Amino acid sequence: MARSKSDISNGALRIFLQEVGKFYDTKRGFEPFGPKKKQKQVLLEYFKYQCCFCGSDITEKSLSQDHLIPMNKTALGLHAWVNIVPCCQTCNNEKQQKDWQEFLKFKSSNSEFKARTQRITSFVKKMGYDPNLDLHKYVDNLYQDVGEVTMTLINLRLKQAEDAINTLLKSG
Numbered sequence: 213m214a215r216s217k218s219d220i221s222n223g224a225l226r227i228f229l230q231e232v233g234k235f236y237d238t239k240r241g242f243e244p245f246g247p248k249k250k251q252k253q254v255l256l257e258y259f260k261y262q263c264c265f266c267g268s269d270i271t272e273k274s275l276s277q278d279h280l281i282p283m284n285k286t287a288l289g290l291h292a293w294v295n296i297v298p299c300c301q302t303c304n305n306e307k308q309q310k311d312w313q314e315f316l317k318f319k320s321s322n323s324e325f326k327a328r329t330q331r332i333t334s335f336v337k338k339m340g341y342d343p344n345l346d347l348h349k350y351v352d353n354l355y356q357d358v359g360e361v362t363m364t365l366i367n368l369r370l371k372q373a374e375d376a377i378n379t380l381l382k383s384g
């Protein structure tokens with residue numbers, strides 16, 4: 213039971229972070245991140261058609277996207293411009309919820325680490341994503357509330373279904 217409840221909360225959290233991301237994009241003068249074809253090209257061109265973590269070549273077709281700051285209840289990254297960086301499929305699978313700098317260190321030599329960090333941070337700066345955007349005070353309540361409200365609704369309907377089964381079995 214607990215597991216399914218947290219799945220629901222996580223789903224709601226992702227929707228919230230997507231919607232906040234859309235708003236944040238619009239306010240910064242961007243078209244909300246899809247990604248659309250044009251947006252993919254901007255990412256690829258900025259990162260010179262290379263995975264931002266391991267440097268391997270990527271194309272529009274093989275492009276995978278990572279949320280630099282993960283979309284989870286601790287990190288609260290948005291689905292928005294700049295928080296989405298181009299990477300290869302392997303890196304996307306490996307990185308998951310890890311801190312991007314630690315992951316980058318793991319994938320790079322010292323000099324590569326410097327250059328790649330520089331590229332990512334200048335991208336963040338140029339496009340104006342503020343990593344200090346603190347959403348915790350809104351999200352912590354949402355996370356709890358969604359789980360509780362959903363379970364209350366499920367239990368209500370469960371009771372009705374049980375009553376219906378009881379009636380059916382009695383009359384049969």
Ligand SMILES: [Zn+2]
Pocket residue numbers: 263264265266267268299300301302303304
């Ligand atoms: Zn990679």
